[in-house]
Amino acid sequence: MNSAMLEIHGLNAWYGESHVLHGLDLVVNEGETVTVLGRNGAGKTTALKSVVGMVRQRSGSITFKGKDLMGLPLHHVAREGIGFVPEDRGIYASLTVLENLILPPQFATGGLSIKEIFRLFPNLEERKNSQGTKLSGGEQQMLAIARILRTGARFLILDEPTEGLSPVIVQRIGEILKTLRDDGMTVLLVEQNFRFARRLADRFYVMEDGLISETFSATELDARMGALQTMLGV
Amino acid sequence: MADSSSIKSQWHMTAALAFVCVATLIAAPFFLYPILLAKLLCFALFACAFNLLIGYVGLLSFGHAAFFGIAAYTTAHALKEWGFAAELGLLIGVFVSAVIGFLIGLLAIRRQGIYFSMITLALAQLVYFFCLQAPFTHGEDGIQNVPRGLWFGLIDLNNLSALYYVVATLCVFGYLVIWRVVNSPFGNILKAIRENEPRAISLGYRVQRYKLAAFVISASLAGLAGGLKALVFQLATLNDVSWSLSGEVVLMTLLGGIGTLFGPVVGASLIISLESMLAGSEFPLQIILGLIFIFCVLSFSRGIVGEATRILSRKNSLPNSLR
Amino acid sequence: MDSFLGISYPALFGQLMIGLINGSFYALLSLGLAVIFGMLHVVNFAHGAQYMLGAFFAWFLLNMLGISYWQALLIAPLAVAIFGVLIEKFLLSRLRGKDPIYGLLLTFGLAMTLEGTFQYFYGSSGRTYAVPEGLTGGLHLGFMYLPIYRAWVIVASLLVCAATWYLIEKTKVGMYLRAATEKSLQTQSFGINVPLLITLTYAVGAGLAAFAGVLAAPIYQVGALMGQNMIIVVFAIVVIGGMGSILGAVATAYLLGLVEAITKIYYPQGSSIAVFVVMAVVLMIRPAGLFGKE
Numbered sequence: 001m002n003s004a005m006l007e008i009h010g011l012n013a014w015y016g017e018s019h020v021l022h023g024l025d026l027v028v029n030e031g032e033t034v035t036v037l038g039r040n041g042a043g044k045t046t047a048l049k050s051v052v053g054m055v056r057q058r059s060g061s062i063t064f065k066g067k068d069l070m071g072l073p074l075h076h077v078a079r080e081g082i083g084f085v086p087e088d089r090g091i092y093a094s095l096t097v098l099e100n101l102i103l104p105p106q107f108a109t110g111g112l113s114i115k116e117i118f119r120l121f122p123n124l125e126e127r128k129n130s131q132g133t134k135l136s137g138g139e140q141q142m143l144a145i146a147r148i149l150r151t152g153a154r155f156l157i158l159d160e161p162t163e164g165l166s167p168v169i170v171q172r173i174g175e176i177l178k179t180l181r182d183d184g185m186t187v188l189l190v191e192q193n194f195r196f197a198r199r200l201a202d203r204f205y206v207m208e209d210g211l212i213s214e215t216f217s218a219t220e221l222d223a224r225m226g227a228l229q230t231m232l233g234v
Numbered sequence: 235m236a237d238s239s240s241i242k243s244q245w246h247m248t249a250a251l252a253f254v255c256v257a258t259l260i261a262a263p264f265f266l267y268p269i270l271l272a273k274l275l276c277f278a279l280f281a282c283a284f285n286l287l288i289g290y291v292g293l294l295s296f297g298h299a300a301f302f303g304i305a306a307y308t309t310a311h312a313l314k315e316w317g318f319a320a321e322l323g324l325l326i327g328v329f330v331s332a333v334i335g336f337l338i339g340l341l342a343i344r345r346q347g348i349y350f351s352m353i354t355l356a357l358a359q360l361v362y363f364f365c366l367q368a369p370f371t372h373g374e375d376g377i378q379n380v381p382r383g384l385w386f387g388l389i390d391l392n393n394l395s396a397l398y399y400v401v402a403t404l405c406v407f408g409y410l411v412i413w414r415v416v417n418s419p420f421g422n423i424l425k426a427i428r429e430n431e432p433r434a435i436s437l438g439y440r441v442q443r444y445k446l447a448a449f450v451i452s453a454s455l456a457g458l459a460g461g462l463k464a465l466v467f468q469l470a471t472l473n474d475v476s477w478s479l480s481g482e483v484v485l486m487t488l489l490g491g492i493g494t495l496f497g498p499v500v501g502a503s504l505i506i507s508l509e510s511m512l513a514g515s516e517f518p519l520q521i522i523l524g525l526i527f528i529f530c531v532l533s534f535s536r537g538i539v540g541e542a543t544r545i546l547s548r549k550n551s552l553p554n555s556l557r
Numbered sequence: 558m559d560s561f562l563g564i565s566y567p568a569l570f571g572q573l574m575i576g577l578i579n580g581s582f583y584a585l586l587s588l589g590l591a592v593i594f595g596m597l598h599v600v601n602f603a604h605g606a607q608y609m610l611g612a613f614f615a616w617f618l619l620n621m622l623g624i625s626y627w628q629a630l631l632i633a634p635l636a637v638a639i640f641g642v643l644i645e646k647f648l649l650s651r652l653r654g655k656d657p658i659y660g661l662l663l664t665f666g667l668a669m670t671l672e673g674t675f676q677y678f679y680g681s682s683g684r685t686y687a688v689p690e691g692l693t694g695g696l697h698l699g700f701m702y703l704p705i706y707r708a709w710v711i712v713a714s715l716l717v718c719a720a721t722w723y724l725i726e727k728t729k730v731g732m733y734l735r736a737a738t739e740k741s742l743q744t745q746s747f748g749i750n751v752p753l754l755i756t757l758t759y760a761v762g763a764g765l766a767a768f769a770g771v772l773a774a775p776i777y778q779v780g781a782l783m784g785q786n787m788i789i790v791v792f793a794i795v796v797i798g799g800m801g802s803i804l805g806a807v808a809t810a811y812l813l814g815l816v817e818a819i820t821k822i823y824y825p826q827g828s829s830i831a832v833f834v835v836m837a838v839v840l841m842i843r844p845a846g847l848f849g850k851e
Contacts (some may be wrong), residue, residue, distance in 0.1 A: 052746050054742050054743075073752075074745040075748055075749060078746060078747050078748030078749070086637075092735070092736050093738075093739065095735060102732075103747060105749065107748060151747075151748075282572040294658050294661070331816050341841065345796075345844055348598075348600050348657045351600075352600065353796055356796065356832075356833050357836075357837065359830075360833040363833075364830070366829075448795065481665060484662065518674070520676060521669075521670055523666075523673075524666045524667065524668070527662065527663075527666025527669060528666040528670065531652070531659050531662045531663040532652075532663065535659065547579060
């Protein structure tokens with residue numbers, strides 16, 4: 001059994017006045033790809049942002065490789081080797097594509113070089129001097145993932161990477177994530193599209209109203225399919 | 235929860251408070267110098283007028299002295315050069331400040347937030363430079379020896395007590411206007427605009443018009459204060475349109491409590507009293523005011539009345555058995 | 558003929574030069590304001606006081622320590638920048654996340670305190686600061702007389718504005734700055750120390766103001782209130798230009814310096830209000846400002 005990389009116990013979080021997370025428990029082991037499923041409003045994004053530290057009204061415990069994350073200032077989290085790809089992709093309009101790519105500092109070795117990234121994503125190279133937001137949705141998603149791959153992060157957090165993208169791009173992203181997994185990357189993935197996630201994930205959590213309602217491994221997915229579909233409203 | 239007995243007791247409280255205030259106003263000139271009191275009242279009204287915009291509409295006007303000062307000049311000029319009666323002079327002063335308020339408001343409202351404030355500052359500076367250069371203001375000297383005359387042809391305003399009571403009545407009137415504006419359907423819409431402007435727009439309110447109306451009301455009342463000041467001191471100077479005065483009225487309101495009805499009165503009284511105390515000495519008033527400003531913004535942004543209200547309401551929320 | 562619309566060439570160009578000089582100061586100051594506003598969302602009312610501090614510092618250095626103008630050009634901005642670090646770290650940072658109005662009020666109080674302090678100790682009247690050797694005198698160009706120091710002011714300010722532009726658009730730190738201005742939290746999530754960037758930005762803004770102050774010392778007198786009237790005009794310029802772009806802020810500043818100068822030539826009483834009138838007009842036609850983005 002691989003060691004636990006991320007451990008969340010009893011996480012409560014507030015977004016302004018609303019109490020969004022009510023005691024979340026979640027573990028991601030090294031090398032695993034874990035997917036969190038859940039409907040809109042279940043609190044999935046808040047959970048991810050709480051881990052990264054962008055949501056700061058929190059209580060409970062979040063540890064990464066044994067180190068407490070809650071006490072860290074936001075700008076110290078990335079240097080632990082955590083890379084975050086937000087739901088809205090977060091591409092900067094005031095930066096070019098290339099600048100967007102090189103913005104996140106490299107805190108560890110082993111990340112992809114720019115050359116390697118451009119080989120993986122040739123259309124990013126083509127548009128490297130364009131304004132970041134001139135890219136299409138799919139290209140922006142590629143850019144959002146690519147820039148994290150450059151940093152040497154070994155723990156990837158992705159918030160609904162396939163949302164709103166065409167099947168071709170979705171497949172592309174799936175291939176990339178699969179390659180990363182084979183390479184030993186640990187991934188925490190939030191997805192509503194569980195058909196996409198099923199090919200990648202080792203384990204699943206289901207989140208409802210700020211709490212984990214169930215957890216199961218990939219092999220148990222088929223058995224749960226019907227119930228899941230109803231619950232997720234798909 | 236609001237039951238009939240607590241509403242009644244709130245009414246009793248308000249009535250008692252009002253009684254105390256009126257009694258104080260009536261008795262005050264027997265204890266304190268009437269001119270100082272009149273000055274306090276003028277600036278209290280000025281601060282209340284300013285507070286109407288920032289506290290209830292959320293607009294920080296950084297050039298409010300323009301309205302105060304232009305009315306002071308107008309009233310002074312009307313009384314001195316045109317020989318108008320006091321009440322007419324004041325009326326004209328208020329009218330002029332309303333017009334200037336309309337023009338400045340019209341432009342300033344085109345931008346939001348911080349830009350609004352900078353625009354009011356810049357446009358007020360325009361008014362300042364106009365007053366600096368216009369012949370009728372006599373530049374650095376200002377308009378001096380403004381005659382007070384008779385109030386409605388009956389009351390001799392050179393009698394300081396009489397002057398005080400007239401000023402007090404008008405200031406109370408101005409205060410009541412503000413109170414009425416805040417506690418009215420119009421006032422509720424203003425608050426809605428401050429809380430959530432996009433929502434108010436989506437509900438169909440012509441938000442810009444409401445803002446402009448509030449701006450003009452605020453400017454007019456500031457003008458009333460300015461005209462009264464010219465009457466009391468028989469003087470209108472460049473300081474009345476200066477942006478340091480604009481800054482002072484912001485401080486008065488901040489110190490007293492933005493968004494409270496009584497806060498600006500408290501703040502104005504304190505600042506004016508402080509100024510009077512330091513007037514003769516070498517003591518650097520500017521530095522003290524600046525430090526008070528910094529302190530208030532950092533740790534005391536609710537102001538005196540705001541903090542007092544918070545402390546009192548905490549006490550009231552204790553269950554009866556613990557009181 | 559050697560006159561244009563009734564004004565002789567030397568008078569005309571002399572006045573235009575003054576316009577460019579004023580424009581230079583406006584540009585340096587609006588640049589600092591725009592940079593601070595972009596990152597901190599604070600309108601730095603203390604900017605005029607920091608300009609004054611720079612001038613006074615240069616004056617101290619010369620008259621108390623015998624330190625020359627050229628060294629003052631480096632030391633004064635540095636000192637005021639350090640003071641800016643203190644202001645940001647201990648005062649402004651407490652207001653992060655709050656309504657920008659609080660920042661305006663705090664810096665206003667700060668300006669009052671600083672200007673009041675200098676007024677108390679040094680009075681309101683100005684002190685002269687000698688034009689540094691090497692920049693004295695002027696050139697007779699035929700159509701005008703060009704004072705060397707004033708030409709230097711224009712060149713220096715253009716250089717500094719260009720350098721600031723380069724720093725923001727073409728360097729890594731500038732890239733971090735632009736990213737942090739656009740999306741503060743996310744930029745921090747990448748591991749970039751945005752709080753430090755914010756402090757440095759304020760410091761650089763204050764330093765720019767102080768630099769302008771040192772440049773101004775030999776031209777205007779060094780007085781406690783020298784920043785006061787300057788700052789309001791600069792605010793108006795910033796409203797005219799819109800805070801959308803750095804180049805826009807600088808261009809607007811020089812433009813308005815010239816507008817002021819031209820007004821002074823043909824309608825002298827209007828020169829002090831020219832900028833405000835232009836602001837009123839721009840607000841009516843294009844509220845977001847000439848280069849504004851909203």
